[in-house]
Amino acid sequence: MLQKHILSAILSASVFLLVACSKETEVAMDSNISGADQASSETADDVRPNILLIVADDLGYTDLGVYGSEIETPNLDQLANDGLLLTDFHTQAVCAPTRASILAGTDNRNAGGAMWQSANQLGVPGYESHLSRDVVAFPDLLRQVGYKTYWSGKWHLGHEEDLTPDARGFDRSIALMEGFASHYSDATRGTPDQIATYVEDGKVLESLPEDFFSTDFYTDYLIDAIETDSETGQPWFAFLGYTAPHWPLQAPDEYIDKYAGYYDEGYDVLREQRIAQAKQLGLIPEEAEMYPRLQRVPAWSELSEEEQQIASREMELYAAMVDGVDQNVGRLLEYLRSTDQFENTLIVFISDNGAEGEDRDFGGDMSGWDNSLENMGRLNSYIYYGAKWAAAGVGVGREYKSRATQGGTLAPAFLHFPEFTKSGEISDEFISVVDFAPTFLELAGASDIHESSSGQPLQDLQGYSLVPYLMGEDTQVRPNDFTFGWEVFGHRAIRKGDWKLLWLTSEPSETPQPLAEGADHWGLYNLAVDPGEANDLSAENPEKVAELLQAWGEYVADNGIVLPSRDN
Numbered sequence: 001m002l003q004k005h006i007l008s009a010i011l012s013a014s015v016f017l018l019v020a021c022s023k024e025t026e027v028a029m030d031s032n033i034s035g036a037d038q039a040s041s042e043t044a045d046d047v048r049p050n051i052l053l054i055v056a057d058d059l060g061y062t063d064l065g066v067y068g069s070e071i072e073t074p075n076l077d078q079l080a081n082d083g084l085l086l087t088d089f090h091t092q093a094v095c096a097p098t099r100a101s102i103l104a105g106t107d108n109r110n111a112g113g114a115m116w117q118s119a120n121q122l123g124v125p126g127y128e129s130h131l132s133r134d135v136v137a138f139p140d141l142l143r144q145v146g147y148k149t150y151w152s153g154k155w156h157l158g159h160e161e162d163l164t165p166d167a168r169g170f171d172r173s174i175a176l177m178e179g180f181a182s183h184y185s186d187a188t189r190g191t192p193d194q195i196a197t198y199v200e201d202g203k204v205l206e207s208l209p210e211d212f213f214s215t216d217f218y219t220d221y222l223i224d225a226i227e228t229d230s231e232t233g234q235p236w237f238a239f240l241g242y243t244a245p246h247w248p249l250q251a252p253d254e255y256i257d258k259y260a261g262y263y264d265e266g267y268d269v270l271r272e273q274r275i276a277q278a279k280q281l282g283l284i285p286e287e288a289e290m291y292p293r294l295q296r297v298p299a300w301s302e303l304s305e306e307e308q309q310i311a312s313r314e315m316e317l318y319a320a321m322v323d324g325v326d327q328n329v330g331r332l333l334e335y336l337r338s339t340d341q342f343e344n345t346l347i348v349f350i351s352d353n354g355a356e357g358e359d360r361d362f363g364g365d366m367s368g369w370d371n372s373l374e375n376m377g378r379l380n381s382y383i384y385y386g387a388k389w390a391a392a393g394v395g396v397g398r399e400y401k402s403r404a405t406q407g408g409t410l411a412p413a414f415l416h417f418p419e420f421t422k423s424g425e426i427s428d429e430f431i432s433v434v435d436f437a438p439t440f441l442e443l444a445g446a447s448d449i450h451e452s453s454s455g456q457p458l459q460d461l462q463g464y465s466l467v468p469y470l471m472g473e474d475t476q477v478r479p480n481d482f483t484f485g486w487e488v489f490g491h492r493a494i495r496k497g498d499w500k501l502l503w504l505t506s507e508p509s510e511t512p513q514p515l516a517e518g519a520d521h522w523g524l525y526n527l528a529v530d531p532g533e534a535n536d537l538s539a540e541n542p543e544k545v546a547e548l549l550q551a552w553g554e555y556v557a558d559n560g561i562v563l564p565s566r567d568n
């Protein structure tokens with residue numbers, strides 16, 4: 001049955017209906033009534049919240065205006081300011097593992113979704129290149145209590161017939177199956193003749209509309225799905241997975257032209273400006289030092305005039321893509337308001353990892369693309385912005401996506417729902433993507449369901465429900481001495497409270513990766529004052545190192561971590 005604090009999370013007038021709905025669900029399950037039959041028995045008076053999870057792809061911590069950016073994001077900024085803005089929200093450092101953790105409510109090593117395995121990881125549970133068949137995705141449980149479920153955007157969690165969104169709990173879906181593609185209708189990938197796969201409700205699409213642009217299309221699809229089912233009166237859950245601003249950096253001219261000349265002062269100046277603004281907003285500690293510019297990145301002044309011109313254009317494209325996400329979120333919000341759904345919709349916005357700083361030149365052969373200055377960002381171009389601009393996106397952070405550093409796991413995030421007492425606040429609570437499943441299940445009244453619609457047992461959820469914290473019933477999400485671990489491509493970290501032990505490997509399973517600075521050494525950092533991981537305190541605190549090494553060993557044992565073979 002629903003816990004007491006759930007009843008206060010929903011409008012007080014709906015208490016009786018929620019309890020009745022929960023009882024009806026139990027009776028239905030005991031009578032072998034399907035989730036679909038149960039859904040049809042629900043009334044239009046069910047006022048449980050809709051749940052909208054928006055996931056941007058490779059968006060950096062300081063890339064929204066509300067986090068200190070110069071990019072215009074008024075719709076997202078307003079939502080964040082009216083909701084709960086998070087300053088210590090963490091992902092799994094790379095896209096597929098983050099998505100797997102979201103859907104499973106567990107560490108990604110218990111959820112699958114791994115990428116770039118080494119030979120000794122092949123076939124190991126948790127290192128599948130898809131959402132593990134051993135886990136129950138939480139949308140399946142939501143459907144059992146009468147929710148409609150939608151997926152629109154990047155999937156990257158498995159191609160086989162039983163692994164597509166429609167097989168993992170979604171009523172309607174349009175999904176980019178791979179991790180990236182052109183944002184236009186050509187859907188090209190690493191080379192112009194390599195085409196991405198789009199699947200709608202389990203069926204492969206032969207082509208995309210001529211006017212296709214990913215951010216616009218995913219938004220249109222979701223609005224249509226919600227509208228089509230609106231007469232049912234059922235609440236809904238939607239995963240809106242934008243592929244922006246993931247490379248290739250592309251955007252319509254009207255978005256790009258808006259940022260012409262914005263970045264002519266260079267990435268060093270931009271980083272300093274963003275950090276200063278974020279500190280002024282209270283989102284980065286005033287005393288925090290930024291991790292120095294990576295050694296392989298030249299100072300802006302060392303670039304030639306032509307190199308500066310090209311680099312400026314790269315960042316203009318990136319800003320245009322972020323702007324486009326904001327404009328499309330604005331369209332979606334307008335639809336929700338016009339249909340009287342906005343006030344009863346929990347909106348969660350996150351990025352799936354830190355800013356992307358890798359050089360994605362596909363082995364150096366870019367001859368198939370037209371990457372001339374005039375064509376950058378348009379059809380048949382493949383542009384990325386690299387570590388130089390990613391440093392601005394991560395703020396004071398160290399490194400970027402694909403690392404177990406703050407630069408890789410710390411992401412922008414906020415939650416908006418009028419019923420939350422935390423509205424209009426900034427939170428420095430440690431919150432993870434694993435916390436969404438228990439939170440959504442609790443709000444939907446599905447916490448007591450422990451198996452899938454086909455009878456598969458639900459895995460142990462490793463996250464914390466955020467509902468008591470968001471409703472002001474608890475003052476924190478986790479205990480002060482909580483532990484949390486990461487392993488990504490052999491990079492690893494363990495955090496206990498504000499202390500973090502970090503190891504960057506010189507031989508990651510993802511290849512190629514530039515050598516991470518300070519590799520092959522356990523470094524200790526106090527994130528309360530040093531979120532940039534700039535000051536290694538391991539020599540001065542051997543007892544704390546030993547304590548965290550023990551915690552790391554427990555994390556490895558509990559989650560079946562298998563490090564890449566070259567590290568053994």
